[in-house]
Amino acid sequence: MSESLFVGVDLGGTAIKVGLCNAAGNLLRMHEGPTQAAEGADAVLTNIAAYVQELVPPGTTEWDAVEGVGIGIAGFLNIPEGIIDFTPNLPFKDVPVKRIMEEKLGKLVKINNDANVAALGEAWGGAGKGIANCVCYTLGTGVGGGIILNNRLIEGFTGMAGELGHMSIVADLEAIQCGCGKMGCLETVSSATGIIRMAKDAVERGDRTTLSLVEGELTAKDVVDAAKGGDEVAQRIVSRAAFYLGKSMATVAIVVNPQRFIIGGGVSKAGEFLFSQIREAFDKYTPENARAGVEIVAAELGNNAGVVGAAGLFLRA
Template identity: 45%
Template structure:
């Protein structure tokens, strides 16, 4: 009937090592219903996949949406993926190898299924219905235990030849720096992640530098919250640590600007909880380091969706292609 808008529903799943977040999402990016369930990785791939299937169906049922009205399911996954083939090649935190997850889920649900990297779907979520507000060229950087990234170019997720596009945390910023988990030295992750910032303070204390952060180092409770708080109070080690992390991040963002020319950087993850204490120096340093034309009109903002970004973006994998 003319003039009647038919709402379409999608399910998004953000699978992690400890929990799976599942959301029923409209074609406008609105969350209708959501849930979080334990992953129970000890059940192996078969058990986890079976539980994903049942939890998704139950969520739709709880929302009084018949399964026939679900247009598709998107799944965000950590690890190395064959995205076109729908296969988890290797997932460290769950111990999966060569799992054809898309075909198995598609067979169980009888709806289209798409998979993608968890950082990519978080970026898509923010651009679709969060801080990105529909931007066509944006880069989402997640500062947590590591540094993740997702790139939206001309409205599309950028994957690259082997699916590694967006591994921003492994851009080298200090050739003689600390060893990264990837085997390379001086990656951005070793300086600007929460782990990297804590490491810098530990090193400063170990060589005898005086800091109010020393008690947190000794009892093992040091976090970036402590570092930013003491930096604000003028602690020299804390300020140096924040400066180093911000400089490295701005350096990488300046490089990305001349390569990809984004209009927006979205900063998320635990470190971003520092808010303007992070954004203010980051914006200033970026303006100093980025090429004039590439930095023009570029905005740097905080992510808005929190831990909902993953499942919203996963649903967006299907909603996006059906527009």
């Protein structure tokens, strides 16, 4: 009998990526095509089925070895029932995706939200490979998260477990309001958006910084590059993002005590310059017993984490 295979689908607003994984979490190959969201939910689901069958043609030995198809979706989902309640960026409302796709493909289908699936991908086939307890942070427009304990994704009572960007961590006196309405959430300082906001504030109030010389829209990379180049204003901004990340990890370490923290997303490309400052804050606030042997490492799969994690829904979630 041939090795079990799993297909992962990353359903994005403009492109659908599909990938074939083996049971060891290795991504064997990928394929992708346009989402064509404007043509409606039916067309999008037909596209998913087509791209999956282009990736693994039905009738082949490989197709027969596919045990399931996992789909990662940005939206509000009824995960156990496999229904998309609502998606902000796609034309789905109350669509029983699991049932429809199982009929189209003749394979078991599972759905889960994109942040959880990306965390699962890193844990399963990326920087968390072989680690039973790990916590993933994704530093992008917001701060996403995912927690894997005993090899299983933690979802919680209402599916909010691991929404690490909304930890209230910034000291009250320096807290600003988050998009979620609360004050002092981690993502107000440690996301790309937070870093850019702090940089714009500095430029607007006339701080002497090379950031005032940047032409066009400021990016988080501009701020990191200026900090690496010695700009003190930029250094303070990056240090603040790193400090609160490390402090939030100290709290996570006491709550769930993972073996490894995995940091991905655009901001994580700042590399060791950022990571060393995160570790410093983590060490400062974490008791020795929850810190010994705990690693803080960079994500490895980049944009493929979603595809690998979606395939992994059949093994780990």
